[in-house]
Amino acid sequence: MEKREDKQEEEQEQVVNPWEVTAKDGGKIDYDKLIDKFGCQRLEEPLVDRVQRLTGRPAHVFLRRGVFFAHRDFDEILNGYEKGKKFYLYTGRGPSSEALHLGHLVPFMFTKYLQDAFKVPLVIQLTDDEKCMWKNLSVEECQRLARENAKDIIACGFDVTKTFIFSDFDYVGGSFYKNMVRIAKCVTYNKVVGIFGFSGEDHIGKVSFPPIQAAPSFPSSFPHLFSGKDDLRCLIPCAIDQDPYFRMTRDVAPRLGYHKPSLIESSFFPALQGETGKMSASDPNSAIYVTDSAKVIKNKINKYAFSGGQDSIEKHRELGANLEVDIPVKYLSFFLEDDAELEHIKTEYGAGRMLTGEVKKRLADVLTELVDRHRAARAAVTEEMVDAFMAVRPLPNMFD
C-alpha cells in the first residue's frame, strides 16, 4: 500500500484501499498491477475446476466469469476440504445506507453459493461502529441501518441454521474483545498509518478500528460457535479493496498461533455510466437498486448504461460494438447464468449484428427477474427473523 510520503507517485498511480478506489488517469483499474502490488494470486481456471469437482456442482457464475479473480491461500482451504477438514466463511458489510444496489449484493450472492456448495457456516459482521466513526452518523442511526441491511442480506438466501449475523455494537466484548486486544498488540501505530493512511488529524476511533475487522478471522472470537475448534480455517470472500485489512490480519495470525485467514477476492462492480464512473449513493442513476421496479430498471439501463455500440446503425453494423467499455455486456457477464447465451451475445454484438437495444433489453429482463426475486424474499423477512439470525446461539447443524 502506498505510503503518504510518496504522494506525488500516488497521484499518478491507481488508488485502491477500503475508502478509496480510483483508476489511473481516469482509466480502468489495472487488476494485474493490483495483484502484483498487493501480492495476492490470480484465481486460475484449474482452481475453478477443482472447486467444481470438490463440490459436485457447476461453479458459480462469478467464478466462471472471473468476477472473483484473486485469492490468498484458497488452495490451502481446498486441500484441507479434500481431506475432510471444514472451514467457516466470514464476510461483512458496512451499513452506511439503507439503499442497497446490485454491487452490494455481489459478495453476498457469492458467499451464499459458497455456503451451499461447501456446506459450511458463515459469520457476517455489520460494522455499524465503523460507519459511525467514518460517516457523520449517530450510533443509533448506524444500529438501525445495520438491522435494515441485515434484512436485505438475509433475503439473499442464507440458511439460518448455519449463519450468524452480528453488529459490532451488539457483539464486541468477551472473547471477541480479547482477540481484538491480542491483535492490536501486534500492530504498531506506524504500521496502521502505513496500511490505511491515517494522519495526525484522524480521531483515535479510526486508528483502533482495524482489529475489529480482523478479529472475526479467528474462530476463538466465536466461542458459542467454534469452541474447541481452534484449528478451524477461515475463508473471507470480499472485494479486493478490503485486502489491506486482511494483509494486516495474516501478518498477525502466526504470532498469535492462529491459521492465516484465506481470501477470495472480487473485482469492482462498475457503475452504470462506465468503469471510470463512481457508484455513489448521491447519484441514484449510477446503479440499480434492489428497490427499483421493472420500469425504473428498464429506464435506467436505457438512459444511463454506457454503451459500447457505435453512433449510427450503419457504423455499428460495420465496426461492431466495443465490448471493453460496454456496460450492459459487463453487467450480463455478472448476472446472465447461461454461458452459451452470453457468448452468443458477445459474438453478435461485437460483430455489429446485434444492436445495443437488444442487449439492453436482455439485461433489463435478467436484472428485473433478479430484483423481483430479491424483493419477494425481502418481504418475507420479519423482525423476529433478524433477531433469530443475530442471536448468540449455537449452530449444531452448521456443517450439515
Place this chain on the structure above:
Amino acid sequence: MGFTKEQLLARLKELGIKFEQYDHPAVLTVEAQAKYVGDKGGGLSKNLFLKDKKSRFYIVSALADTKVDLKVLSQRLGLGKGGIRMAPEEALGQLLQVPLGCVTPFALINESARYVSLLLDKEFKTQPHCFFHPLSNETSISVQASDLDKFLKSIGREPSYVDLEANPPVGKDQPPDLAILVPSGTIDIPDAPENSTSSQAVSEKSIPVQKKCTPASVKSAKPSSADPNAKDKPNNAAPQPNAFVESRLFVDEILKKTTELLLSEISTLTEDVAKQEALAKSVRKHLAPDLQNLTVMFKNTAYTQGFYAGSNCQPKRL
C-alpha cells in the same frame, strides 16, 4: 404421453408379476372380449369409469357377473342418490390415457390418474385369475388378484376391495361405508374441443396423443383449470407472506408456478422426445432459483418461529 401396453407389460415383468397374454382383434365390450378369452377360465372384468358432481373420478372394476348399481354406489360413497355417472369420453383420454372400451386398473400407472379412486370387486379374490386390458383393446392379460395388488402397491396405491352388490342402509346413524374411497382432490379438465378423443374408429391402435404433457421428471402433473391460451411469461407475482408460514400454501405456491409454466409451454409441445426433454429441462431451469429461494425462506421462517417460542419459553411450573 401415457404408458404403452409394452411399457406396462415390461413393468409387470420387472415386478415379477406372472400374467398370460392373449392378443385378439380390438374389443369394446365384455361380450366381444368373451369371444376370445371367455373359455380360458377365470373371471372377465367389466370396468366403469365414473365421475361425481364435484369432478372426482373413480374406476370400478368388477367381475362381469357382478351387479353394479350406480345409485347404490353413489349413496355408499356419500354422494347422495344419483351423484355419480359415467365419465365423459374426454376424461378417459385425459386422465386414464386409454381409448374407449379400455378402462382398466392398470391405467393408474399414469401420473395423470393420480387422483382417480379405484374400487375393486371383492369377488376377484374368489377367482384363480382375472382378465384385464393392459392399456390396449387388442390384448387381454390374466393375473391373480394378489398380483394385481402387488402392481397397485408398486405405484403407491392401496388396493380397496369392496362388496359391490351389498346395499347397506345409509342414513343419519349409518355413515356411507365407502366414503373414504372418495378422492381428496378434484380434477378440472379444460373443455377445449381439440382435447376430445376421436377414437371412434375401432381400428385405432395406439393411444391418441392428448394435448397434455406428463414428463416423468416433473413431480406434479395436477391438471389445472387455467386458460389453455395462457400468455408466454409466467406470472411473477410475489407469493403472499403467508406462503412461508403454512406448508399447504407453500406447496400451492410451488404447484402454481409449476403448472403456470407447464401450461405456457404446452403450446410448443410435440410428440418429439427431444422436445419433451427440453421442456422438462426448461421447467427445472426456470423454477429452480425461485423454488430454492422459497424453500430457504420457508426454512428460515420455521426456525424463527421455533426460536421465538424457545426464547419466550416459561420455566416449568412446579
